[in-house]
Amino acid sequence: MGRVYLVGAGPGAPDLLTVRAVRVLESADIVFHDALVSPEVLRLIARGAEVVDVGKRSGQKLLTQEEINALLVSTAASHETVVRLKGGDPLIFGRAGEEIEALREAGVDFEVVPGISAAFGAAAAAGISLTDRRAASQVVLSTFSRGTQNTAFDWASITPATTLVLYMPHQAYREVAQRLRDAGFPDDLPCVIVSNATTPRQQIRWTNVAGLAHQEKLPAPALLIVGRVAARKVREIGAAFWQREPGPATQRASVS
Ligand code: SAH
Numbered sequence: 001m002g003r004v005y006l007v008g009a010g011p012g013a014p015d016l017l018t019v020r021a022v023r024v025l026e027s028a029d030i031v032f033h034d035a036l037v038s039p040e041v042l043r044l045i046a047r048g049a050e051v052v053d054v055g056k057r058s059g060q061k062l063l064t065q066e067e068i069n070a071l072l073v074s075t076a077a078s079h080e081t082v083v084r085l086k087g088g089d090p091l092i093f094g095r096a097g098e099e100i101e102a103l104r105e106a107g108v109d110f111e112v113v114p115g116i117s118a119a120f121g122a123a124a125a126a127g128i129s130l131t132d133r134r135a136a137s138q139v140v141l142s143t144f145s146r147g148t149q150n151t152a153f154d155w156a157s158i159t160p161a162t163t164l165v166l167y168m169p170h171q172a173y174r175e176v177a178q179r180l181r182d183a184g185f186p187d188d189l190p191c192v193i194v195s196n197a198t199t200p201r202q203q204i205r206w207t208n209v210a211g212l213a214h215q216e217k218l219p220a221p222a223l224l225i226v227g228r229v230a231a232r233k234v235r236e237i238g239a240a241f242w243q244r245e246p247g248p249a250t251q252r253a254s255v256s
Contacts, residue, residue: 001076001077001108001109002029002075002076002077002078002079002080002081002082002109003076003080003081003082003108003109003110003111004072004075004076004082004083004084004099004103004108004109004110004111005024005028005081005082005083005084005110005111005112005113006084006086006090006096006099006100006110006111006112006113007021007024007025007083007084007085007086007090007113007115008021008086008087008088008089008090008113008114008115008116008117009021009033009036009037009038009041009085009086009087009088009115010041010087010088010115010116010121010198011087011088011116011117011118011120011121011122011197011198011199012038012040012041012087012121012196012197012198012199013038013040013121013198013199014038014040014041014043014044016116016121016198017041017044017115018113018114018115020113021113021115022044024081024083024113025044025045025046025083025085026044026045026046027046027081028045028046028049028081028082028083029049029050029079029080029081029082030049030050030051030052030075030079030081030082030083031045031049031050031051031052031083031084031085032052032054032068032071032072032075032082032083032084032085033051033052033053033054033055033084033085033086034054034055034085034086034087034094035053035055036055036086036087036088036221037055037085037086037087038199040199041085045083054068054071065095065098068084068099069098069099069102069103070102072084072099072102072103072108073102073103073106073108076103076106076108076109084096084099086115087115087118087221088115088116088117088118088121089114089115089116089117090112090113090114090115091112091114092117092118092119092141092167093141093143093167093168096112100112117141118167118197118221118223119139119141119165119167119223119225121194121197121198122165122192122194122197122223122225123165123225124197124198125194125197125198125202125204126192126194126204126206126225126230128192128225128229128230129229129234130163130165130225130229131163131229132228132229132234134234134235134237135161135227135228135229135231135234135237136161136162136163136227136228136229137159137161137162138159138161138162138163139162139163139164139165140157140158140162140163140164140165141165141167142154142164142165142166142167143166143167143168143169144166144168144169144171144176144179145168145170145171155183158183160228161228162227163225163226163227163228163229163230164224164225164226164227165223165224165225165226166223166224166225166226167223168221168223169193169222169223169224170220172217173193173212173213173214173215173217174212174213174214176212176224177209177210177212177213178213180209180212180226181209181210185209185226186209187208187209187210188208188209188210189208189209189226189227189228190206190207190208190226190227190228190230190231190232191207191208191209191212191224191225191226191227191230192204192205192206192207192224192225192230193205193207193212193215193218193222193223193224194222194223194224194225195218195219195220195221195222196219196221196222197223201219203218203219205218206230206232209226212224
């Protein structure tokens with residue numbers, strides 16, 4: 001029986017992997033990776049290891065999640081070091097929970113090797129302190145693109161002192177901006193789009209909720225950081241934002 005390593009590949013730059021992740025990749029017998037993992041990181045995989053792409057291509061899944069779960073379990077019976085390589089951190093929007101459950105149920109030994117999630121790669125790229133004490137008290141990592149009702153975006157968790165990091169803003173920026181405005185986010189609340197953070201293809205756009213609607217779409221993968229911390233000069237922001245027209249989000253957030 002082998003061991004399955006769920007490894008975080010980080011946001012893109014190969015030297016942002018952990019030392020442990022590199023060691024595991026160098027000793028891998030077989031690697032199942034997502035489409036998001038950069039070519040620079042894939043080059044760190046041991047020569048001779050089997051490399052299997054189980055990711056999505058233009059919305060088309062190569063393998064279902066159930067098939068991937070089963071594959072991890074069955075491969076562990078014949079290979080010593082099995083690696084499941086995911087972009088960023090494996091435990092953030094990575095469906096690792098389902099894989100861990102399948103491995104546990106089958107009694108397969110596993111280990112999670114954390115990685116730098118895209119939120120942190122993007123914040124570093126833009127030089128934004130996500131919890132800047134002058135402007136934020138909490139960080140919410142979320143996405144608008146969850147299918148199921150019981151994990152849909154929860155506006156009640158958002159306060160004026162929230163930094164919101166939105167993964168996978170697949171939707172048109174105009175739609176995202178509209179949802180933020182509908183929830184009571186003020187037009188001049190700063191936000192930053194970061195595309196391909198930490199890679200040579202990195203692009204950063206500084207804007208605000210109103211301006212977001214008119215931004216040209218940047219290449220995927222990209223994420224959005226929204227909140228007072230995303231201002232160019234946080235020290236000048238004070239409490240100005242959110243005090244004008246409290247929308248449904250602020251009202252709901254104040255109900256305990
Ligand atoms: N487990 C990953 C997230 C997987 S979901 C992590 O912890 O980062 C995929 C989403 O992550 C993308 O749609 C995008 O929103 C974000 N993402 C991943 N890599 C990124 C990068 N280099 N720059 C910006 N966003 C990125």
